[in-house]
Amino acid sequence: MHQQMTATAVTLGQIQQQLATVADNIANVGTTGYKSRDAKFIDLLVQQIDNMRPADIDGTDEANRLTPDGIRRGSGARIGDTSLDLASGSIKQTDNPLDLALTDDHQFFTVALTSGNGTATTAYTRAGDFNVQPDPADPNTLRLLTKSGMAVLGTNGQPITIPAHYQSIHIDRTGSINVELASGAQVNAGQLGLVTVSRPQLLESQGNSLYTLPNLAQLGIGLNQVVQQVPAADGSVAQGKLENSNVDLTKEMADLINLQHNYQLNARSISISDQMSGLVNSMLH
Structure with missing residues (x-):
């Protein structure tokens, strides 16, 4: 008993x-x-x-x-x-040029997550409600950030920056960022670092729709077995839209x-x- x-x-x-x-x-x-x-x-x-x-x-x-x-x-x-559950949520139209949605279930944006001891690690998110803030080191440059203030990374793994006082910004489905300045000049500000996560059950939630990976070396798994960079032709970025939660x-x-x-x-x-x-x-x- x-x-x-x-x-x-x-x-x-x-x-x-x-x-x-x-x-x-x-x-x-x-x-x-x-x-x-x-x-x-x-x-x-x-x-x-x-x-x-x-x-x-x-x-x-x-x-x-x-x-x-x-x-x-x-x-x-x-x-x-x-x-x-990586099923896509519904897509809503916002018409904000810095709002981005991914239409492919397994693709993620990459962002820089800074831990309490100051160490930066790569995190993954589907939340594309981005914004720009002035770069403290350069007043003529804006940093592309997540809603929670994390730097959005490019294909080179570095934070994406945009010229200040831009007139318009266009981001195509590949994640390429093209900025039109007030003078009418066109500037390419880099490309979003999109990745495909082939083993999503390894993702650990960090809050704010951010995910990180555990120590893969201890699991005997290589990073390339879990995360692969998305080829430009396979990008699924939709500008001016956001993906809602997939909660039923x-x-x-x-x-x-x-x-x-x-x-x-x-x-x-x-x-x-x-x-x-x-x-x-x-x-x-």
Whole structure:
């Protein structure tokens, strides 16, 4: 009985984690470029408890028995995998020249993410709601940044900069940035560093629709096995548009209700087990 209570308590903790995943999806239903996650449960260790066969006691023949002797006692369940859904969200028109959407499911923008100790690492995002800010080192230059202030990287891995006081900006589907100055001169400001992530389940969320990769060397995986630069001909940039979150609110609400029912059922199971333990103790005393 106590083992059953332990198994149920373990499952309750995992249900809470799945509830947190669903709640996170619902909270980000309006977040640009957000990709939903789905948690899957798997069984923990299952113990086979064999009873003494009746044939060993009175010679009863059980050759035609259809069910195995004994019982299988589980140890609860845990979340085995939280998969990232890369399905495209709906595209909305904004007509802002710095708003960019990617129409290919597995393509990402690359940005520079600076950690607390000042180390910069490459992060990946589908959120193309970019803006420009003056470069502190050069007043005649603007830096292309994400909404959270991260530098957008080009194909060379360096932050993209744009001439200040530009008149118009055009970004084609390949990610090439062409700027028209007030004088009418045309300037190429580089090309967006677009990549394809072939193993998206390795991506780790950093918030603000940003993802990074774990230490691939420890996993025995090369970076080129996970991330490949997008050839210019395969670019899928759409200017003046943004990709909405791909969260299916109806599905998430249904999952939330089911999880609440599962949680209540498991909690009720612990309560009943506790009552039965109390009844047994009162009978023994």
